[in-house]
Amino acid sequence: xxxSGSLENLSEALRRLPGVGPKSAQRMAYHLLQHDREAAxxxxxxxxxxxxxxxxxxxxxxxxxxxxxxxCQNQERDTHLLCVxxxxxxxxxxxxxxxxKGLYFVLMGxxxxxxxxxxxxxxLDKLITRATNGTVTEVVLATNFTNEGEATAHYxxxxxxxxxxxxxxxxxxxxxxxxxxxxxxxxxxxAMLDRRAT
Amino acid sequence: xxxSGSLENLSEALRRLPGVGPKSAQRMAYHLLQHDREAAxxxxxxxxxxxxxxxxxxxxxxxxxxxxxxxCQNQERDTHLLCVxxxxxxxxxxxxxxxxKGLYFVLMGxxxxxxxxxxxxxxLDKLITRATNGTVTEVVLATNFTNEGEATAHYxxxxxxxxxxxxxxxxxxxxxxxxxxxxxxxxxxxAMLDRRAT
Ligand SMILES: [Zn+2]
Ligand SMILES: [Zn+2]
Numbered sequence: 001x002x003x004s005g006s007l008e009n010l011s012e013a014l015r016r017l018p019g020v021g022p023k024s025a026q027r028m029a030y031h032l033l034q035h036d037r038e039a040a041x042x043x044x045x046x047x048x049x050x051x052x053x054x055x056x057x058x059x060x061x062x063x064x065x066x067x068x069x070x071x072c073q074n075q076e077r078d079t080h081l082l083c084v085x086x087x088x089x090x091x092x093x094x095x096x097x098x099x100x101k102g103l104y105f106v107l108m109g110x111x112x113x114x115x116x117x118x119x120x121x122x123x124l125d126k127l128i129t130r131a132t133n134g135t136v137t138e139v140v141l142a143t144n145f146t147n148e149g150e151a152t153a154h155y156x157x158x159x160x161x162x163x164x165x166x167x168x169x170x171x172x173x174x175x176x177x178x179x180x181x182x183x184x185x186x187x188x189x190x191a192m193l194d195r196r197a198t
Numbered sequence: 199x200x201x202s203g204s205l206e207n208l209s210e211a212l213r214r215l216p217g218v219g220p221k222s223a224q225r226m227a228y229h230l231l232q233h234d235r236e237a238a239x240x241x242x243x244x245x246x247x248x249x250x251x252x253x254x255x256x257x258x259x260x261x262x263x264x265x266x267x268x269x270c271q272n273q274e275r276d277t278h279l280l281c282v283x284x285x286x287x288x289x290x291x292x293x294x295x296x297x298x299k300g301l302y303f304v305l306m307g308x309x310x311x312x313x314x315x316x317x318x319x320x321x322l323d324k325l326i327t328r329a330t331n332g333t334v335t336e337v338v339l340a341t342n343f344t345n346e347g348e349a350t351a352h353y354x355x356x357x358x359x360x361x362x363x364x365x366x367x368x369x370x371x372x373x374x375x376x377x378x379x380x381x382x383x384x385x386x387x388x389a390m391l392d393r394r395a396t
Binding site for chain 1: 203204205207208210211212214215216217221222224225226227228229230231232234235237238239240241242243244245246247248249251252261263285286287306307379
């Protein structure tokens with residue numbers, strides 16, 4: 001008995017999602033085809049649409065459909081401050097605290113030599129160019145307080161201080177080992193206020 | 199700060215996959231866009247393709263791209279035997295045991311009154327028509343040995359016996375509470391050989 005080609009293709013494509021093994025890929029495929037074809041179509045179109053339209057902001061590197069994202073274009077932000085985060089989700093968490101009015105740079109990851117993730121993969125050159133534009137006076141490092149996030153912060157701090165920039169780090173109000181995305185806004189607000197020079 | 203429309207759409211569409219919550223949907227979206235756009239495209243096309251092409255076999259009800267699937271068209275199968283399974287995955291497990299040469303009917307689910315899943319949702323009328331075609335002499339019930347699978351087997355058994363068919367059930371070599379998909383082929387082979395009249 002051969003499997004249907006389209007069904008097999010779908011299961012294999014679902015397996016490429018992070019955290020989805022062969023059994024759950026198969027279950028997802030059956031579920032979509034049997035119970036939610038509308039969701040399958042919606043996801044199909046959303047994927048192709050996103051791949052087609054989403055690029056990196058020329059300034060802050062986050063995902064955007066326009067050249068320079070709305071946050072970077074916002075005239076009311078403090079252009080002297082640049083906050084460095086690992087992901088767009090981390091940026092959203094910081095925005096929710098309402099304690100920060102500067103701009104952002106999104107690394108889209110963290111240094112992880114063991115996984116082969118080096119400075120180029122976190123857009124370090126783009127960050128240096130952005131941070132040394134003559135307007136930024138302080139870079140706030142808001143990478144996660146995991147081992148990799150701390151190492152990333154240290155590396156960026158050394159690199160930017162060597163270029164004469166003032167660099168600070170969110171205070172350790174964030175629990176050690178914690179990931180920003182899962183911390184409550186109050187704790188992040190505290191850490192933002194207590195940020196320290198590095 | 200607003201999220202990008204395409205990105206938000208993608209996260210929301212990924213949330214409709216079974217077992218995927220908001221956080222993992224967001225992580226999947228970031229992962230695909232940052233690290234595996236090719237997988238995102240492949241999955242997008244696979245979904246639209248599957249929705250477009252995959253229908254139910256007119257005979258056995260499994261997923262297929264043709265009117266009557268290859269298994270049902272196979273002239274070497276024993277047309278007197280009809281094995282009823284919950285899912286295509288269960289059918290594949292039984293095929294792997296090489297103990298069964300008859301045909302199949304795939305319910306695409308199981309009875310579950312508490313979830314509002316009744317006889318129509320498991321294609322009972324289609325099964326009755328299929329089983330009473332004058333050629334089938336024995337129906338082998340191979341639904342899971344869970345509470346719902348057993349109830350489904352009981353319901354189908356009563357329905358088909360009332361129409362004069364011989365109905366058997368896989369022997370309880372399959373562990374009670376177990377799901378076929380996760381049982382080793384040897385156990386299923388044993389249960390197939392020991393199937394009993396109901
Ligand atoms: Zn931007
Ligand atoms: Zn068929």
